[in-house]
Amino acid sequence: MLPAPNLDDRRFQDLVDDAKRLVQQRCPTWTDHNVSDPGVTLIEAFAQMVDQLIYRVNRVPDLHYVKFLELIGVELRPPAAARGEVTFWLSAPRPQPITVRAETQVATARTDVADPIVFSTTRELEILPCSFVSAAMQPAGGNAADMTLALAGPQGFRCFSDSPVVGDALLVGLSDAVPHCAVALRLNCRVSGRGVDPRNPPVVWEAATENGWVPCQVDSDDTGGLNKPGDVILHVPGAHQASIIARQRAGWLRCRLVAAEPDQPTYSAPPQILAISAFTVGGTAPTVHAEAINNEIIGQSDGTPAQSFVLQERPVLPSETPAQLTVLHGGREEIWTEVPHFAASGPQDRHFRIDRFAGQVQFGPAVRSADNDVIHYGAVPPAGAVLRLETYLTGGGQSGNVGRGLVRVLKTSVPYVSTVENRIPAIGGAEAESLADAKTRGPLVLRSRGRAVTAEDFEQLALDVAPDAARVHCVADPTDGGIRVLVVPQVASDELGRISRSDLDPREVTLQRIADNLDARRLVGTRLLVQPPDYAWLTAVVSLSCRPLFDPAEVRAEVLRALYRLYHPLVGGPDGTGWPFGRSAQSHEVHAALARIPGVDMAREVSAALFPAEAFTGKRGAATQRIDIAPTALIYSFEHQVRVRK
DSSP, X not given: XXXXXXXXXXXXXXXXXHHHHHHHHHOTTXXXXXXXXXXXXXXXXXXXXHHHHHHHHHTHHHHHHHHHHHHTTOOOOOOBOOEEEEEEEESSOOSSOEEEOTTOEEXXXXXXXXXXXXXXXXXXXEEOOOOEEEEEEEOTTSOOEEOTGGGGSSSOEESSOSSOOTTXXXXXXXXXXXXXXXXXXXXXXXXXXXXXXXXXXXXXXXXXXXXXEEEOEEEEEOSTTTTSSEEEEEEOOTTBOOEEETTEEEEEEEEEEOOOOTTOOOOSSOOEEEEEEEEEEEEEEEEESEEEEEEEEEEEOOSOTTOEEEOSSOOBOOOSSOOEEEEEETTEEEEEEEOSOSTTOOTTOOEEEEETTTTEEEEOOEEEOTTSOEEESSOOOOTTOEEEEEEEEEEOSGGGOOOTTOEEEEOSXXXXXXXXXXXXXXXXXXXXXXXXXXXXXXXXXXXXXXXXXXXXXXXXXXXXXXXXXXXXXXXXXTTTSOEEEEEEEOOOOOTTOOOOGGGGSOOHHHHHHHHHHHHTTBOTTOOEEEXXXXXXXXXXXXXXXXXXXXXXXXHHHHHHHHHHHHTOTTTOSTTSSOOOTTOOEEHHHHHHHHHTOTTBOTTSOOEEEEEEEOTTTOOBOOOBSEEOOOTTEEEEEOOOEEEEEO
């Protein structure tokens, strides 16, 4: 890209110095050039005004540059909205379904320094009632046996085999399927499941679906590994379906014994179940950091091509489905469809497009050809027609990347719902593209022309359809020579800069959208894989001394912030744009980061060692001064440890 030149590169001090040199030539008797001299004051006043004129003159190339970008179709990308989930907890179990309608608003709490961040649900949620109807025990590799009648006796039944093995399962049948709901299983258990750690039993809860058993998220478990009376709160997946097991049709859930970890004790005797009951306590719905605007009258057509209408709210967020426009004319309603551009639109095509950053609805132009014919790219609404945009989303931005547990205010009243809670962070929020970024992207767009050939082409085309992706990196697949497109989503950190590992996995819909877009633009024969990076877990262990008059606790917090920032996937690395993909981590970089902290005494002994950690378990390997990672990998900070001496 050719840099935009400065037509005049002089600044304020240059102008003052030039004027003083002219004074020496024209008025040699004027020898007092100090700033206190009234003549020098006049020189500086005029120099300041000329400096402002030069600044405006130098903006002319930028204006031309922006106009050229518009000619090749480059528009500023709109912001992306953070997405997450929120659980609606009932005040008490209800015998009838509770409906939480789409676009129900929830928010973070208002503080003295920040307004609440508002989210809207994206679909309707039915919180369905349920009850316990059947129980069964299924040995590993065997058939399920109905144990419902055994619960009527004083001894109940053993939920696993006499000598429990991996695969044994307790099955609980609900009166019906409860997709997206939170279910409480109230279990009366006898202390008989010996050998297990009640705080960490080797079991998983699963729900029956059309495609097999799917894991349930466990909100809480008070039973101590099925060894005492208590409740198990399960979040049932949306694919939950009623099925027939042990000749009983029910919405089945199961507790399955899995292989224990090396340091995790398992059952030596089966737990004893005396009674079971079940009821629904809540439900979970997806949310987006945006507000839905419905049925907005945007104006009245004058019948001319290339009309544009400004929406009441802007920017307009990207949507998974095209927007629809209703044209009301002569008592009839016509549905018009959104398109990304008018290049393929004919004179009869009822198409429109939305400039999402500017918040404008645009209709196709009419272009006069070389032989003086007028070509219409898209139909034109008839004169006098009223235009109504059915729905669009506005909002978004990085402020929507909030941590778990922060969305807890119900702004839209829902009967029988007492509290709300986001159990996972909201991710994917990004600010709108700046003009400087668009100017950098312009030459890449002109070079690629919508085709994915080079690594930069793949990265830019992926970002075009996924504004919720913070970073996209394209590398050659070392196994089969194909292309891997690695995607890191927009995420939020806590006060120390820590990020939950699960937050770094992009949404499946984002990965699929990128894959579909690149698949249509890649060269024939190019193998393509869109996925998150292979995260390499790392723990830094640092021991240092703090300088006098500094609080060791505050110094420790600052050191932790520096470590998490150094290896941060979005703002870390040597240039502050995220730790580079495939870049090794070395201990001397930790020393460099510590040297910038005022409270660290670098004159005394400072030790820093790096430890590779096993994925998800966090078990540390041997200490090293350098950790090499694959080209498709990215460093993930796992629980850095800092010891500060006085």
